[in-house]
Amino acid sequence: MEFSESKNIFLQIRDWIADQILQGKIVAGEKIPSVRELAMDMEVNRNTVMRSYSFMEEEGIIENKRGIGFFVAVDAKRNLLKKQKQTFLKDELPSILHRIEVLKLNSEDLKILIQTIQSNDHENQQ
Amino acid sequence: MEFSESKNIFLQIRDWIADQILQGKIVAGEKIPSVRELAMDMEVNRNTVMRSYSFMEEEGIIENKRGIGFFVAVDAKRNLLKKQKQTFLKDELPSILHRIEVLKLNSEDLKILIQTIQSNDHENQQ
DNA sequence: ATTAGTGTCATAATACACTATGACAGCAAA
DNA sequence: TTTGCTGTCATAGTGTATTATGACACTAAT
Numbered sequence: 392m393e394f395s396e397s398k399n400i401f402l403q404i405r406d407w408i409a410d411q412i413l414q415g416k417i418v419a420g421e422k423i424p425s426v427r428e429l430a431m432d433m434e435v436n437r438n439t440v441m442r443s444y445s446f447m448e449e450e451g452i453i454e455n456k457r458g459i460g461f462f463v464a465v466d467a468k469r470n471l472l473k474k475q476k477q478t479f480l481k482d483e484l485p486s487i488l489h490r491i492e493v494l495k496l497n498s499e500d501l502k503i504l505i506q507t508i509q510s511n512d513h514e515n516q517q
Numbered sequence: 518m519e520f521s522e523s524k525n526i527f528l529q530i531r532d533w534i535a536d537q538i539l540q541g542k543i544v545a546g547e548k549i550p551s552v553r554e555l556a557m558d559m560e561v562n563r564n565t566v567m568r569s570y571s572f573m574e575e576e577g578i579i580e581n582k583r584g585i586g587f588f589v590a591v592d593a594k595r596n597l598l599k600k601q602k603q604t605f606l607k608d609e610l611p612s613i614l615h616r617i618e619v620l621k622l623n624s625e626d627l628k629i630l631i632q633t634i635q636s637n638d639h640e641n642q643q
Numbered sequence: 644a645t646t647a648g649t650g651t652c653a654t655a656a657t658a659c660a661c662t663a664t665g666a667c668a669g670c671a672a673a
Numbered sequence: 674t675t676t677g678c679t680g681t682c683a684t685a686g687t688g689t690a691t692t693a694t695g696a697c698a699c700t701a702a703t
Contacts, residue, residue: 398523399660413619425679436662441681458670458679476620487613488633493539494602497637505631507614511623525690551649562692567651584649584700 392433400435404443409452412467413475419465423453426461518559526561530569535578538593539601545591549579 392407394400411417424432430440444461447453452467464470491501498505518533520526537543550558556566570587573579578593590596617627624631 397525397528401660402523410619426681427679438663439661442660444680455680456670458668460679472620475616476622476626479616479620479622480626483616484627484630488630490601490605491630491633491637493536494598494605495637495640496602496605496634498634500602500606501610501634504610504614504617505634507617508622508624508627508631511617511621514621527690552651553649564693565691568690570650581650582700584698586649 401439401442401446404429404433404435404440405447408443408447409471409475412452412463413471415468417463419463419467421463422459423461423463527565527568527572530555530559530561530566531573534569534573535597535601538578538589539597541594543589545589545593547589548585549587549589551586 392403394403408417408423417423423429426437426440426444429435430437433440444453444455448455448461452464452471453461454464455461490496518529520529534543534549543549549555552563552566552570555561556563559566570579570581574581574587576596578590578597579587580590581587616622
């Protein structure tokens with residue numbers, strides 16, 4: 392995995408796992424990679440992955456079974472959706488809006504963005 | 518100034534100055550705060566501000582006059598606009614799109630976003 | 644010439660993310 | 674019971690952002 396320089400690695404790992412859950416690639420009750428295994432795959436230290444997992448455990452999106460490993464919590468996806476939606480609209484969107492205003496980006500520059508939003512309008516199921 | 522934990526302070530200072538320039542609050546040729554002064558205002562070390570300024574000098578958006586201070590470069594605004602526009606569309610927009618897809622945010626959730634974009638459509642000058 | 648304001652350089656100390664490694668306990672299967 | 678997975682804890686080392694200070698050269702104004 393390729394990491395960004397500007398953000399802590401253990402948070403990027405967390406974000407990656409969370410994204411897997413939101414995309415449905417990992418479902419509730421399913422086991423996630425062991426600390427050692429993921430550390431190997433991502434060419435990262437065990438302690439760093441451990442930190443990500445501890446962090447996610449406190450958030451309640453994964454749970455530990457002693458001697459076995461970590462598993463996706465039952466309401467992980469629902470909680471992640473709620474929390475991230477709130478974070479995005481409240482914290483990230485304002486800076487995005489400011490960016491768009493300052494850079495004077497118009498409908499043509501952001502055609503893909505508008506298309507993406509509109510395609511979500513036609514999906515009312517859940 | 519309030520700093521985010523996740524990003525380097527000297528980069529946040531750079532972003533702040535760049536934003537002032539893009540907004541036209543500081544114009545070409547104008548003097549920006551001295552290293553010591555800005556450090557005081559932002560409650561940050563001199564060396565940290567110095568790092569921001571050195572960084573911006575390498576980028577060509579500010580210039581130094583020995584013994585006097587730093588000044589906004591002539592093409593600073595134009596260069597910043599070009600560079601940031603490119604960075605936004607190429608690096609940041611993709612992750613925003615992915616976020617919108619995963620969180621299934623629709624036109625109603627992002628009403629303000631769409632309005633902001635459309636208001637830029639009616640500004641064809643510059 | 645003196646004073647005060649500029650940037651600049653050097654040094655040391657602090658804080659923290661990340662790494663490297665070893666050791667130990669719990670669990671499951673052979 | 675042994676083997677091989679799990680997580681967990683402890684310890685030490687590295688790199689780097691940030692802080693804290695001091696000192697020096699340049700410029701402008703008195």
